[in-house]
Amino acid sequence: MGRAPCCDKANVKKGPWSPEEDATLKAYIEKYGTGGNWIALPQKVGLKRCGKSCRLRWLNYLRPNIKHGGFTEEEDNIICSLYISIGSRWSIIAAQLPGRTDNDIKNYWNTRLKKKLLGRRKHSINENTVMNRFSSSRTSQLNPARDLNTASPDDDDDSSSPYNSHALSNSALERLQLHMQLQTLQNPLFSSFYNNPALWPKIHPLREKMIQSLHLLNQNPNNTNGPSLIQQLALANGSQQRAEDIERNKADIYELTSTNPNNVSLQHDSLKITASKIEELVNSLSTSSDGSVSFNYAKNLIDTALIPEVDGAEAMSYANAFDGATSNIQAELDDMGNNKAANHFAPREDHPNTNAEFDYFKEINGCKDNILWWSNELDTKLPSAISWDPVNNSVFQNEGLFQDYGSGAICGSGQY
DNA sequence: AAACCATGCAACCGCCCAGCT
DNA sequence: GAGCTGGGCGGTTGCATGGTT
Known part of the structure; x- marks a missing residue:
């Protein structure tokens, strides 16, 4: 009622x-x-x-000072960055664009910008993508003519598949798609695999999602030759030996997960290796006695999700649980990052920008935010106590977020 | 010229949440 | 604490317009 x-x-x-x-x-x-x-x-x-x-x-x-139409490239970049980071929170996005309304931005995104960004990739690769196998477009059910992800004739008729679940929202899917697109431009190794559908295994979409996330955790979003996010955290924590260990294993992990995509057992092994590396490192970094709980949980989920056949309900529960676990991972990384920044790198108030180490950590945090954005269905994960105040919220004070797409640095590549 | 289709935009709908009683 | 109310928001719809067949 x-x-x-x-x-x-x-x-x-x-x-x-x-x-x-x-x-x-x-x-x-x-x-x-x-x-x-x-x-x-x-x-x-x-x-x-x-x-x-x-x-x-x-x-x-x-209302006075309202602007209509004529979005600039800079505004496009801001909208895209924020959409990837926070999803369809149009009012928050609008707050960053003076004179723009949430409705305007929403319409602009739905009718033009999304097309502009997602449309390009459709020309370059097969329709039968990882994303389409994820996709369960609610929009297409309601209004197929307007759905940008409308299935092409060669799409799998996956309506009966247990994996055609509602595990991911449209918003999340689009953000994932955009992020993967950016990743493709940024990482040649990923690109060679991602742009070649022949290499894609017919595996559980959740596995693909996990592989993707673990890849991201294991690679440096700024420079594939430099330390990964995990390594950066290790280094920031003074764990030089741990970082070196991870560096030694990085190539092996890539080889297992990228060059043998059709070998499920290798994927299984690589996921275990990757998950164990993450778990191991974070355990070593964790200051709390139970800090590893969510990592064990995530690892178990990864193993569990490798079961060859599951029904829709199971797939759904895996997806939800994995999202929860990755959220916990992110929360722990947040904690670690914040604690380190607060305890060791906090800048003096009178010289807020002079501490190089603090800037370094801000960069880590910014990249991490973008890496793990998709796992955060922010609606449900963010406590209401965290304000989305467009002026004061850290999301928007995170300079990396804006410079990512404008400067060409990754966390975003600056290219679409 | 007419019918059809695609697109863009304004406006509505219904839900959620905070504040108040 | 429970219920009510208004504000705010995101999703969706309806219509006008322009393009294509």
């Missing part, structure tokens, strides 16, 4: 606003303000409109 309507639907006008209505509403608000009560506003103004409709009209159209 839904809540009672906010107004008498029968007696309110719907549809496009007339110039007269616009003028009336604008004049009233400019003179008296909204009075803090949109529901009561239409009566005061003398409009037969729903209060919510008035609010929407004002915010999206009549």
